[in-house]
Amino acid sequence: xxxxxxxxxxxxxxxxxxxxxxxxxxxxxxxxxxxxxxxxxxxxxxxxxxxxxxxxxxxxxxxxxxxxxxxxxxxxxxxxxxxxxxxxxxxx
Amino acid sequence: xxxxxxxxxxxxxxxxxxxxxxxxxxxxxxxxxxxxxxxxxxxxxxxxxxxxxxxxxxxxxxxxxxxxxxxxxxxxxxxxxxxxxxxxxxxxxxxxxxxxxxxxxxxxxxxxxxxxxxxxxxxxxxxxxxxxxxxxxxxxxxxxxxxxxxxxxxxxxxxxxxxxxxxxxxxxxxxxxxxxxxxxxxxxxxxxxxxxxxxxxxxxxxxxxxxxxxxxxxxxxxxxxxxxxxxxxxxxxxxxxxxxxxxxxxxxxxxxxxxxxxxxxxxxx
Numbered sequence: 001x002x003x004x005x006x007x008x009x010x011x012x013x014x015x016x017x018x019x020x021x022x023x024x025x026x027x028x029x030x031x032x033x034x035x036x037x038x039x040x041x042x043x044x045x046x047x048x049x050x051x052x053x054x055x056x057x058x059x060x061x062x063x064x065x066x067x068x069x070x071x072x073x074x075x076x077x078x079x080x081x082x083x084x085x086x087x088x089x090x091x092x
Numbered sequence: 093x094x095x096x097x098x099x100x101x102x103x104x105x106x107x108x109x110x111x112x113x114x115x116x117x118x119x120x121x122x123x124x125x126x127x128x129x130x131x132x133x134x135x136x137x138x139x140x141x142x143x144x145x146x147x148x149x150x151x152x153x154x155x156x157x158x159x160x161x162x163x164x165x166x167x168x169x170x171x172x173x174x175x176x177x178x179x180x181x182x183x184x185x186x187x188x189x190x191x192x193x194x195x196x197x198x199x200x201x202x203x204x205x206x207x208x209x210x211x212x213x214x215x216x217x218x219x220x221x222x223x224x225x226x227x228x229x230x231x232x233x234x235x236x237x238x239x240x241x242x243x244x245x246x247x248x249x250x251x252x253x254x255x256x257x258x259x260x261x262x263x264x265x266x267x268x269x270x271x272x273x274x275x276x277x278x279x280x281x282x283x284x285x286x287x288x289x290x291x292x293x294x295x296x297x298x299x300x301x302x303x304x305x306x307x308x309x310x311x312x313x314x315x316x317x318x319x320x321x322x323x324x325x326x327x328x329x330x331x332x333x334x335x336x337x338x339x340x341x342x343x344x345x346x347x348x349x350x351x352x353x354x355x356x357x358x359x360x361x
Binding site (some may be wrong): 019021024028070 | 253285
Protein backbone atom coordinates (compact mmCIF):
# COMPACT_ATOMS: atom_id res chain seq x y z
CA UNK A 1 0.00 0.00 0.00
CA UNK A 2 2.50 2.53 -1.19
CA UNK A 3 -0.27 5.07 -1.74
CA UNK A 4 -1.39 4.91 1.87
CA UNK A 5 2.18 4.99 3.16
CA UNK A 6 2.82 8.09 1.13
CA UNK A 7 0.09 10.06 2.89
CA UNK A 8 0.76 8.65 6.34
CA UNK A 9 4.47 9.34 6.17
CA UNK A 10 3.94 13.07 5.67
CA UNK A 11 2.43 13.36 9.13
CA UNK A 12 5.06 11.62 11.17
CA UNK A 13 7.96 13.55 9.61
CA UNK A 14 7.59 16.43 12.06
CA UNK A 15 10.70 15.74 14.17
CA UNK A 16 13.24 13.96 12.03
CA UNK A 17 16.29 12.20 13.37
CA UNK A 18 18.44 14.58 11.34
CA UNK A 19 17.03 17.59 13.18
CA UNK A 20 17.61 15.83 16.48
CA UNK A 21 21.20 15.19 15.44
CA UNK A 22 21.69 18.83 14.51
CA UNK A 23 20.27 20.06 17.80
CA UNK A 24 22.44 17.72 19.86
CA UNK A 25 25.53 18.65 17.89
CA UNK A 26 24.91 22.37 18.21
CA UNK A 27 24.73 22.05 21.98
CA UNK A 28 27.75 19.81 22.46
CA UNK A 29 29.93 21.69 19.96
CA UNK A 30 29.11 25.05 21.53
CA UNK A 31 29.91 23.61 24.95
CA UNK A 32 33.22 22.13 23.83
CA UNK A 33 34.27 25.28 21.99
CA UNK A 34 33.56 27.27 25.11
CA UNK A 35 35.83 25.08 27.20
CA UNK A 36 38.50 25.17 24.54
CA UNK A 37 38.74 28.92 24.34
CA UNK A 38 38.43 29.62 28.01
CA UNK A 39 41.62 31.20 29.27
CA UNK A 40 41.50 32.30 32.90
CA UNK A 41 41.05 36.02 33.64
CA UNK A 42 44.32 36.23 35.53
CA UNK A 43 46.51 35.44 32.51
CA UNK A 44 47.14 39.04 31.34
CA UNK A 45 48.07 40.17 34.86
CA UNK A 46 50.26 37.11 35.36
CA UNK A 47 52.08 37.87 32.11
CA UNK A 48 52.70 41.44 33.22
CA UNK A 49 54.00 40.34 36.64
CA UNK A 50 56.35 37.74 35.19
CA UNK A 51 57.70 40.30 32.74
CA UNK A 52 58.37 42.69 35.61
CA UNK A 53 60.28 40.05 37.53
CA UNK A 54 62.29 39.14 34.46
CA UNK A 55 63.18 42.77 33.86
CA UNK A 56 65.00 42.89 37.20
CA UNK A 57 67.54 40.48 35.78
CA UNK A 58 67.50 40.54 32.00
CA UNK A 59 66.41 42.73 29.14
CA UNK A 60 63.15 41.53 27.70
CA UNK A 61 60.66 43.15 25.38
CA UNK A 62 56.90 43.07 25.90
CA UNK A 63 56.32 40.41 23.30
CA UNK A 64 59.10 38.08 24.35
CA UNK A 65 56.81 36.20 26.71
CA UNK A 66 54.02 33.95 25.61
CA UNK A 67 51.83 32.23 28.11
CA UNK A 68 49.23 29.60 27.53
CA UNK A 69 47.05 27.41 29.69
CA UNK A 70 46.35 24.13 27.98
CA UNK A 71 43.79 21.62 29.13
CA UNK A 72 45.18 18.20 28.35
CA UNK A 73 41.87 16.57 29.05
CA UNK A 74 40.36 15.74 32.43
CA UNK A 75 42.20 17.04 35.46
CA UNK A 76 45.49 17.86 33.78
CA UNK A 77 46.17 21.50 32.99
CA UNK A 78 49.52 22.66 31.73
CA UNK A 79 50.68 26.23 32.09
CA UNK A 80 53.09 26.88 29.29
CA UNK A 81 55.57 29.74 29.49
CA UNK A 82 57.77 30.67 26.61
CA UNK A 83 60.38 33.33 27.22
CA UNK A 84 62.62 34.55 24.45
CA UNK A 85 65.87 36.01 25.71
CA UNK A 86 67.87 38.38 23.56
CA UNK A 87 71.33 37.34 22.56
CA UNK A 88 73.68 38.88 25.13
CA UNK A 89 76.36 39.45 22.54
CA UNK A 90 74.13 41.34 20.18
CA UNK A 91 74.53 45.13 20.28
CA UNK A 92 70.94 45.85 21.39
CA UNK B 93 56.60 28.26 -2.13
CA UNK B 94 54.72 24.99 -2.03
CA UNK B 95 51.21 24.94 -0.60
CA UNK B 96 51.08 22.44 2.25
CA UNK B 97 47.59 20.96 2.56
CA UNK B 98 46.62 18.51 5.29
CA UNK B 99 43.69 16.17 4.77
CA UNK B 100 42.41 15.52 8.27
CA UNK B 101 39.24 14.57 10.18
CA UNK B 102 39.70 13.31 13.71
CA UNK B 103 37.44 10.34 13.12
CA UNK B 104 38.68 7.35 11.16
CA UNK B 105 37.07 5.85 8.10
CA UNK B 106 35.51 9.03 6.77
CA UNK B 107 37.50 9.16 3.54
CA UNK B 108 40.79 10.96 4.24
CA UNK B 109 42.95 8.65 2.17
CA UNK B 110 40.41 8.38 -0.65
CA UNK B 111 40.24 12.18 -0.72
CA UNK B 112 44.02 12.65 -0.50
CA UNK B 113 44.53 10.30 -3.43
CA UNK B 114 41.84 12.00 -5.52
CA UNK B 115 43.12 15.48 -4.76
CA UNK B 116 46.73 14.51 -5.46
CA UNK B 117 45.88 13.05 -8.86
CA UNK B 118 43.49 15.89 -9.67
CA UNK B 119 46.02 18.64 -8.98
CA UNK B 120 48.74 16.76 -10.86
CA UNK B 121 46.46 16.33 -13.89
CA UNK B 122 46.15 20.11 -13.95
CA UNK B 123 49.90 20.25 -14.49
CA UNK B 124 51.04 20.96 -10.95
CA UNK B 125 53.93 19.16 -9.29
CA UNK B 126 52.38 17.31 -6.36
CA UNK B 127 53.67 15.05 -3.60
CA UNK B 128 51.36 12.97 -1.45
CA UNK B 129 52.69 12.06 2.00
CA UNK B 130 51.21 9.27 4.09
CA UNK B 131 51.53 10.33 7.75
CA UNK B 132 49.86 7.19 9.08
CA UNK B 133 53.04 5.60 10.41
CA UNK B 134 52.49 1.92 11.13
CA UNK B 135 49.25 1.70 9.15
CA UNK B 136 50.09 2.83 5.67
CA UNK B 137 47.28 2.64 3.14
CA UNK B 138 47.74 5.48 0.73
CA UNK B 139 50.01 3.22 -1.38
CA UNK B 140 47.14 0.74 -1.78
CA UNK B 141 44.60 3.38 -2.74
CA UNK B 142 47.11 4.80 -5.22
CA UNK B 143 47.89 1.32 -6.56
CA UNK B 144 51.63 1.54 -5.98
CA UNK B 145 51.94 -0.81 -2.98
CA UNK B 146 54.35 -3.15 -4.75
CA UNK B 147 56.73 -0.36 -5.62
CA UNK B 148 57.42 0.74 -2.03
CA UNK B 149 61.09 0.26 -1.20
CA UNK B 150 61.91 3.05 1.20
CA UNK B 151 59.52 5.15 3.23
CA UNK B 152 59.06 8.40 5.14
CA UNK B 153 60.79 7.09 8.28
CA UNK B 154 63.77 5.84 6.25
CA UNK B 155 64.17 9.37 4.93
CA UNK B 156 63.82 10.86 8.42
CA UNK B 157 66.49 8.48 9.77
CA UNK B 158 68.83 9.20 6.89
CA UNK B 159 68.65 5.60 5.65
CA UNK B 160 67.38 6.69 2.25
CA UNK B 161 67.33 9.89 0.24
CA UNK B 162 64.10 11.53 -0.84
CA UNK B 163 64.85 10.48 -4.41
CA UNK B 164 65.06 6.86 -3.33
CA UNK B 165 61.86 6.96 -1.32
CA UNK B 166 59.60 8.98 -3.61
CA UNK B 167 57.45 6.83 -5.91
CA UNK B 168 56.56 8.44 -9.19
CA UNK B 169 52.97 7.83 -10.22
CA UNK B 170 52.70 5.77 -13.40
CA UNK B 171 49.61 7.62 -14.63
CA UNK B 172 50.59 11.22 -13.95
CA UNK B 173 54.30 11.96 -14.07
CA UNK B 174 54.12 15.17 -12.02
CA UNK B 175 52.81 13.25 -8.99
CA UNK B 176 54.95 11.47 -6.41
CA UNK B 177 54.07 9.50 -3.30
CA UNK B 178 56.03 9.30 -0.08
CA UNK B 179 54.71 6.20 1.69
CA UNK B 180 54.46 5.75 5.45
CA UNK B 181 56.44 2.99 7.06
CA UNK B 182 54.68 -0.18 8.03
CA UNK B 183 56.63 -1.28 11.06
CA UNK B 184 58.52 1.58 12.67
CA UNK B 185 57.35 3.20 15.82
CA UNK B 186 55.46 6.43 15.37
CA UNK B 187 57.77 8.43 17.62
CA UNK B 188 60.19 8.59 14.71
CA UNK B 189 58.58 11.82 13.56
CA UNK B 190 59.20 15.12 15.29
CA UNK B 191 58.75 18.75 14.36
CA UNK B 192 62.38 19.24 13.38
CA UNK B 193 62.87 16.25 11.13
CA UNK B 194 59.44 16.51 9.50
CA UNK B 195 60.05 20.22 8.93
CA UNK B 196 63.32 19.43 7.19
CA UNK B 197 61.71 16.89 4.85
CA UNK B 198 58.85 19.28 4.03
CA UNK B 199 61.33 22.01 3.30
CA UNK B 200 63.23 19.78 0.86
CA UNK B 201 59.96 18.72 -0.79
CA UNK B 202 58.86 22.34 -0.99
CA UNK B 203 61.77 23.06 -3.32
CA UNK B 204 60.63 20.47 -5.83
CA UNK B 205 56.83 20.49 -5.63
CA UNK B 206 53.99 23.00 -5.90
CA UNK B 207 51.66 21.09 -3.59
CA UNK B 208 52.41 18.91 -0.58
CA UNK B 209 49.34 16.89 0.43
CA UNK B 210 49.58 15.36 3.91
CA UNK B 211 47.27 12.41 4.50
CA UNK B 212 46.70 12.49 8.26
CA UNK B 213 46.11 9.46 10.48
CA UNK B 214 42.86 9.39 12.45
CA UNK B 215 42.76 10.57 16.03
CA UNK B 216 44.33 13.53 17.79
CA UNK B 217 47.57 11.85 18.84
CA UNK B 218 51.12 12.76 17.85
CA UNK B 219 50.83 11.45 14.29
CA UNK B 220 47.79 13.57 13.47
CA UNK B 221 49.39 16.59 15.14
CA UNK B 222 52.52 16.10 13.06
CA UNK B 223 50.49 15.94 9.83
CA UNK B 224 48.76 19.25 10.55
CA UNK B 225 51.62 21.14 12.20
CA UNK B 226 53.15 22.69 9.08
CA UNK B 227 49.92 23.02 7.09
CA UNK B 228 48.93 26.18 5.23
CA UNK B 229 45.51 24.77 4.47
CA UNK B 230 43.39 21.99 5.93
CA UNK B 231 40.74 19.90 4.26
CA UNK B 232 38.51 18.72 7.10
CA UNK B 233 36.90 15.55 5.81
CA UNK B 234 33.55 14.95 7.48
CA UNK B 235 30.66 12.50 7.14
CA UNK B 236 27.15 13.86 7.78
CA UNK B 237 26.94 11.97 11.04
CA UNK B 238 27.17 13.07 14.69
CA UNK B 239 30.48 11.57 15.77
CA UNK B 240 32.30 12.66 12.64
CA UNK B 241 31.05 16.25 12.91
CA UNK B 242 32.00 16.46 16.56
CA UNK B 243 35.50 15.09 15.88
CA UNK B 244 35.94 17.51 13.00
CA UNK B 245 35.21 20.33 15.39
CA UNK B 246 37.90 19.01 17.75
CA UNK B 247 40.35 19.02 14.86
CA UNK B 248 39.39 22.61 14.00
CA UNK B 249 40.36 23.46 17.57
CA UNK B 250 43.75 21.78 17.07
CA UNK B 251 44.34 23.59 13.79
CA UNK B 252 43.86 26.92 15.50
CA UNK B 253 45.96 26.15 18.57
CA UNK B 254 48.54 23.44 17.87
CA UNK B 255 49.79 24.25 14.38
CA UNK B 256 52.97 26.09 13.48
CA UNK B 257 50.92 29.00 12.19
CA UNK B 258 49.12 29.23 15.54
CA UNK B 259 52.32 28.97 17.57
CA UNK B 260 54.06 31.68 15.58
CA UNK B 261 50.99 33.89 15.49
CA UNK B 262 50.91 33.82 11.68
CA UNK B 263 47.84 33.98 9.50
CA UNK B 264 45.69 30.99 10.56
CA UNK B 265 45.44 27.79 8.55
CA UNK B 266 42.86 28.12 5.77
CA UNK B 267 40.14 25.61 6.58
CA UNK B 268 37.96 23.79 4.06
CA UNK B 269 35.00 21.51 4.71
CA UNK B 270 34.82 18.38 2.58
CA UNK B 271 31.60 16.49 3.17
CA UNK B 272 31.87 12.86 2.09
CA UNK B 273 29.49 9.90 1.82
CA UNK B 274 26.58 12.27 1.32
CA UNK B 275 23.23 10.74 0.53
CA UNK B 276 20.75 13.35 -0.77
CA UNK B 277 17.90 10.85 -0.58
CA UNK B 278 18.41 10.25 3.13
CA UNK B 279 18.76 13.98 3.71
CA UNK B 280 15.41 14.56 2.04
CA UNK B 281 13.87 11.87 4.22
CA UNK B 282 15.19 13.63 7.32
CA UNK B 283 17.54 10.79 8.19
CA UNK B 284 20.84 12.53 7.51
CA UNK B 285 22.33 15.90 8.38
CA UNK B 286 22.21 18.19 5.35
CA UNK B 287 25.10 20.19 3.89
CA UNK B 288 23.59 23.30 5.46
CA UNK B 289 23.32 21.61 8.87
CA UNK B 290 27.01 20.67 8.88
CA UNK B 291 28.04 24.09 7.56
CA UNK B 292 25.99 25.71 10.34
CA UNK B 293 27.66 23.64 13.04
CA UNK B 294 31.28 23.75 11.87
CA UNK B 295 31.13 27.25 10.35
CA UNK B 296 33.91 26.81 7.81
CA UNK B 297 33.75 27.28 4.03
CA UNK B 298 32.52 24.33 1.98
CA UNK B 299 35.04 22.92 -0.49
CA UNK B 300 33.06 19.97 -1.77
CA UNK B 301 30.34 17.41 -1.29
CA UNK B 302 31.13 13.86 -2.37
CA UNK B 303 28.04 11.68 -2.74
CA UNK B 304 27.95 8.19 -1.28
CA UNK B 305 28.99 6.20 -4.31
CA UNK B 306 29.67 2.67 -5.41
CA UNK B 307 32.52 4.04 -7.48
CA UNK B 308 34.64 4.66 -4.35
CA UNK B 309 34.89 0.99 -3.37
CA UNK B 310 35.48 -0.03 -6.98
CA UNK B 311 38.26 2.53 -7.19
CA UNK B 312 40.01 1.32 -4.06
CA UNK B 313 39.64 -2.31 -5.17
CA UNK B 314 41.51 -1.44 -8.33
CA UNK B 315 44.03 1.02 -6.87
CA UNK B 316 42.79 3.68 -9.26
CA UNK B 317 41.79 6.86 -7.37
CA UNK B 318 38.12 7.58 -7.93
CA UNK B 319 38.78 10.93 -9.61
CA UNK B 320 40.06 8.92 -12.61
CA UNK B 321 36.57 7.41 -12.96
CA UNK B 322 35.36 10.47 -14.80
CA UNK B 323 31.92 9.02 -15.44
CA UNK B 324 31.14 8.47 -11.76
CA UNK B 325 29.36 10.98 -9.54
CA UNK B 326 32.13 10.82 -6.91
CA UNK B 327 34.78 11.32 -9.58
CA UNK B 328 33.01 14.39 -10.91
CA UNK B 329 32.50 15.77 -7.40
CA UNK B 330 36.25 15.45 -6.69
CA UNK B 331 36.95 17.18 -10.00
CA UNK B 332 34.89 20.13 -8.76
CA UNK B 333 36.91 20.10 -5.53
CA UNK B 334 40.11 20.53 -7.55
CA UNK B 335 38.67 23.45 -9.50
CA UNK B 336 37.62 25.13 -6.26
CA UNK B 337 41.03 24.55 -4.68
CA UNK B 338 42.50 26.29 -7.70
CA UNK B 339 40.28 29.28 -7.09
CA UNK B 340 37.42 28.69 -9.49
CA UNK B 341 33.80 29.09 -8.52
CA UNK B 342 31.98 25.88 -9.33
CA UNK B 343 28.37 25.15 -8.57
CA UNK B 344 27.77 22.25 -6.17
CA UNK B 345 26.37 19.11 -7.78
CA UNK B 346 24.79 15.90 -6.48
CA UNK B 347 22.97 17.65 -3.64
CA UNK B 348 19.51 16.55 -4.64
CA UNK B 349 18.05 13.06 -4.83
CA UNK B 350 16.98 11.79 -8.21
CA UNK B 351 13.32 12.45 -8.57
CA UNK B 352 11.09 9.41 -8.69
CA UNK B 353 8.39 9.28 -11.31
CA UNK B 354 4.79 9.62 -10.18
CA UNK B 355 4.06 5.98 -10.95
CA UNK B 356 6.79 4.55 -8.79
CA UNK B 357 5.76 6.90 -6.01
CA UNK B 358 2.21 5.62 -6.07
CA UNK B 359 2.95 1.96 -6.45
CA UNK B 360 6.17 1.68 -4.50
CA UNK B 361 9.48 0.44 -5.72
